[in-house]
Amino acid sequence: MHICSLSLENFRNYARLEQEWPERPVLLCGANAQGKTSLLEAIYYLATGCSPLTSTDRQLINWTAEREGLAYAHLRAEVVQRHRVREVAITLSLVRN
DSSP states (O other), rough: EEEEEEEEEEEEEEEEEEEESSSOOOOOSTTTTTSSHHHHHHHHHHSSOSSSOOGGGGGGGGHHHTTTTOOEEEEEEEEEEEEEEEEEEEEEEEEOO
């Protein structure tokens, strides 16, 4: 399986990310707190429907967006599996009482 593209909105520390991926291995490197783990967590979440780091989806929604009334996160990926392009998308939202 190959991830062709990944789109994140209001997920963890990402307000917005649109990323295309090559068909070769990718090396993630950067300083601390730049989003490497959040990127891997998003891919894991799209693959499994749960986070390996938290038991509550609320912690996945960007805090700044939540304070501004945008209490949702959207994750989307295009993947190629057996020569077929598929889209996987998940939207998380908070319901206020």
